Amino acid sequence: MFKNIYISVSLIFFMHSISVAEKLGNGAVNSKPISVYILSGQSNMVGAGKVDGGSSRWGEQFLDPEVSVYEGVYDSEVDYDNLEPLKVLKLEKFGGTEPTPYPGGGTRVTRGFVKIKETGTYEFRPGYGGSMENVMEVGGKVVHRKEVGGEIFRTAIKLESGKKVPFKITYFTNDANGLGWIVRLDVPGTLTSLVNFKGMYPYLKNNKGQWIARDDVYYKGVIAAAGSRWLSADSGKIGPELGFGYILGNHHEEPVLILKASQGNRSLGWDFLPPGSKQYEFDGKIYAGYKQSPDTWDKGTEPKPINWYAGKQYDDCFGAAKKVLNNFDENFPHWKGRGYVIKGFAWWQGDKDRYNSGHANRYEKNLVHLINTLRNEFKAPDAKFVIGTLGQTSRGTSHKNEKLILNAQLAVDGEAGKYSQFKGNVSTVYTHPLSQGGASNSHYNGNAQTYMDIGLAMGKSMLNLLGGK
Known part of the structure; x- marks a missing residue:
């Protein structure tokens, strides 16, 4: 079903892409409430x-880095390689946080060699602040150039492991030092590698190779992965919100808000337990109901509360989300006066519950209650609900608790027929075919394709519930 997810999603982008100019030119669209999607789960x-x-x-x-100082200010017409320097200083420390200070008194040019441990494609980022105004060459190729007051232009270069390659940095101003950063661009599984070297998700970058920030989809994160910004990959890590946001952003004429309220290492059976959940007995123990503490206690004994209670993470995450929405105009002044409509929820969770048989056995009941409770609490009875399964769990798994959780997540899908009230408004995405390895407890080894494809699939599932194509 998901084998051709990349092709089908690309077709969705082609069919649903609407230019921002067209959107802004439509007065009716500008007056429509903002479409809000609330995403939650664990890490x-x-x-x-x-x-x-x-x-x-x-x-x-x-x-062997050394800096040569030449007479006068930098002159682009001068060939410094054929000019006698005023002084040459061998740099005992180059890079790090406290590089050897450069001598002053002229134009500085640093030379030496680069030797990389791992073969790959690299980007060099010399300088910091004013010292970024320089030109850097590696192996005779310009890899960085920033004129005084100008834009930065960088070109990646492929280097072989263990091979010495000459480098040179020519500084354009008196602000010169040995600070700099290096990044490998083709690390397998990173988003940069997927886009630049495999040609995947081309819509994430512009023709200058920069990450595109959508100005019709806004991201707001609370509790963990906090932040407020237009949706973009211009951050250290991504979750499923990037692919999800692209699908829904292309679907709606009005702007979209992705509001994410999540926290790692949290179970539905304890931390995220929804209000109204009752205590129950399993395997000789009593499991806490909402706001009870601790998680479990032996039947026939008195519970001894701890500094946490059942549903604490639910209260924290969704309380924070409600606070954002209750102060909508203050948080989103660019949409002041437009209001919002909660169109859907997305839930990707289950890892912590698989370590507790009592939670795994109760997962389906808790998930049904979560769906109903969120719709009631946010006064969004018509909001659609999409669930993502754990990527490592296949339908044929022999792991009892994981199978219980997977079956619970599949059972609430409206097309499964078990819950008639969920038909046409709840959908589950079976993510195992989309996982590129690893497991939920190892964060799928940080593979960006896993996160991107699952986000796209959950977005497409939401789109289907909305009646889109």
């Missing part, structure tokens, strides 16, 4: 998909 909904390999301060990659 994988928080997001752990790596955007790139992570930039790090450079240092040990550079061999």
